[in-house]
Amino acid sequence: MIGLGMIFDETYRPLFEQLHADKLYRGDFGLVDVELAAVASRTGSRGERYKKSAAGRVADFVNFAGPDAVRDMLPRVDAVCVATPDDRHHEAARLALDAGKHVLIEKPSVLNLQQLDELTALARQRGVLAKVVYHKLADPDHKKLRTYVVDGLLKHVNNGYCTLLEPKSISGGQFAEWIKGRNPATYVAVHYIKLIDFTFGPAWALRRITATGQRGLVGDDDGPTWDSVQLQMIYVHPDGREAAFDIHTSWVTPDNFPGYVEQEVQFRFDNAVWLAHQRKRGVEVCVEGKTPLEMKNTPNHHYNGTFVEPWGERSQRGYGIEILRRFFEEVAFVEFGGAAAERNGRLQRMQELTYNDLSADRNTVAVVQALEAILARHVRGEPGSMVEVNGAKGGLVLRMPGQSKEIVLYADPV
Numbered sequence: 001m002i003g004l005g006m007i008f009d010e011t012y013r014p015l016f017e018q019l020h021a022d023k024l025y026r027g028d029f030g031l032v033d034v035e036l037a038a039v040a041s042r043t044g045s046r047g048e049r050y051k052k053s054a055a056g057r058v059a060d061f062v063n064f065a066g067p068d069a070v071r072d073m074l075p076r077v078d079a080v081c082v083a084t085p086d087d088r089h090h091e092a093a094r095l096a097l098d099a100g101k102h103v104l105i106e107k108p109s110v111l112n113l114q115q116l117d118e119l120t121a122l123a124r125q126r127g128v129l130a131k132v133v134y135h136k137l138a139d140p141d142h143k144k145l146r147t148y149v150v151d152g153l154l155k156h157v158n159n160g161y162c163t164l165l166e167p168k169s170i171s172g173g174q175f176a177e178w179i180k181g182r183n184p185a186t187y188v189a190v191h192y193i194k195l196i197d198f199t200f201g202p203a204w205a206l207r208r209i210t211a212t213g214q215r216g217l218v219g220d221d222d223g224p225t226w227d228s229v230q231l232q233m234i235y236v237h238p239d240g241r242e243a244a245f246d247i248h249t250s251w252v253t254p255d256n257f258p259g260y261v262e263q264e265v266q267f268r269f270d271n272a273v274w275l276a277h278q279r280k281r282g283v284e285v286c287v288e289g290k291t292p293l294e295m296k297n298t299p300n301h302h303y304n305g306t307f308v309e310p311w312g313e314r315s316q317r318g319y320g321i322e323i324l325r326r327f328f329e330e331v332a333f334v335e336f337g338g339a340a341a342e343r344n345g346r347l348q349r350m351q352e353l354t355y356n357d358l359s360a361d362r363n364t365v366a367v368v369q370a371l372e373a374i375l376a377r378h379v380r381g382e383p384g385s386m387v388e389v390n391g392a393k394g395g396l397v398l399r400m401p402g403q404s405k406e407i408v409l410y411a412d413p414v
Helices: 006-022 045-053 069-076 086-098 113-126 140-150 168-174 184-200 319-336 340-351 362-379
Strands: 024-026 030-032 038-041 062-065 079-082 102-106 130-133 157-167 205-214 228-236 242-253 262-269 273-277 305-308 314-317 386-391 394-399 406-410
Touching (some): 006 024, 006 319, 038 069, 045 062, 079 086, 086 102, 130 319, 140 184, 362 406
Antiparallel strands (some): 157 262, 205 386, 262 273
16 A cells, blocks of 8 residues: 555555455455555554554554655555555556556546556556546446446436535645645546546547636645636537536635535436536534534445444445455456466456546546646646647647647647
8 A cells, every 4th residue: 555644544444454354255256365465655654553553453564664665565565556645646656567566546547648658558568457546436326327328318418517625624634745736626626537538438539628727725826736626628529519528626615614525516418417416415414513524514425434234243335445345356356267377368358447447547637637737837827728639739739828839748649
C-alpha cells in the first residue's frame, strides 16, 4: 500500500481487514490469501499508528518510509495499491509496474497521456494488470443508468450536468498538504468524466474541452490553487450530433452544509430524463451535538457504512470497498484461475475490462490534461482557452482566444 490517508482508512483498510479474516474465494480461482504485506509513505507515522492499532486484524506488515520507501517495499509484494495525492501517482505506479507488480491506482490514474502511454506499455511488457479506481461506476444508481443505456431504454444522450461539492474541511484540513497548485476538478470531476465516457460510449468521440473556475479562498485570488472549477466536455455521436456535459466541482462548501458532500447528476436523452441526487435518495438524520460534522446529516450508506448485521456480526461494506475487492479478484483470476500455460489469455481478458483498465482511460486522462493546461493559461492571465481533440494539428491542441498560435499538448490520436 502506497499512501495511508483518508482513502486508505475509509476503503482499503476495512477491505484488508476483511480479507485477513476471511480470505478471498471464488469458484474459478479457489481460496486465496490476500495480506497487507507492506506500506510505504513519506514519514511512516500513519503506518506505525495503524500497525499498533490493527494488531491481529491484519498481517504484521512492514512499514517503509522516506524517499526510497516504494523501492524498498517492492520485493516483498505481488500487487501494489497507490492512494497518494494525484500528482504523485505516476512515479509510484511506474516503479511498481517496472518491477512486475499488479497495480491499482486511485483516480485520476495520471495527469497526462504521455504518462498513461508509459504505464500502459510497461504493464503489457511485464505481463501484469494496471487498473484505476472509479468507485462511482459501482454505485447502484449509476449501474442502473448504464443498464438502461445498454438495454436501449434510454436513447441518445444529448447533454448532462454533474456536480460534486465538498466542504472546506477537505481542502483546509484533510488535503491541506497537497492542494497547493491543485484544483478540485482533477480530484473529483474524473468520477463523472469516466461515468459519462463509460456509460454512453464507446461509439462516440471526444471533441472539445473548456473550463474556468474561481480562486481566493484556499489560495491567492491570482494563484494556481482553485476553489471551484466548471468544466465542459463536448462529444460527437456517430450521426454527427454533439452532446455537451458540464461538471461543477468545489471544495469550499460550508462545513455545516446539510449534505456535507453534495452530489447530483442530470442526463437528458431523446426519449428520457435521468436525475439522481445523493442527498435525496437515502437517509436524513439529526443527532444533537453530532451532526453535521462528526456525523453526516445525509450519509451515503451505499458508498461505505459500518453495520451490525442481523446475525450480530459487525461489518463495513459498500461500493467504495467492493470496487477494490474486484481488483484482487481480477489478479487472483489471472494468477490462479487455471493452467499456467493459459495465463496470458486470462490476463488479456482482464485487460479488456474497460471500466478500470488503464488502456481504457484515455478520454478521462485527456480531459484532465486539457483541464490542467486551460487552468494554467488562466493563471497566466489568458482565460477562455479551448482544447480540441483529434483535430488536424494533433490529439490534444490548446487554442487561446484572439491568438493564431496553438500548443500541441499531445501529438498522437487520443
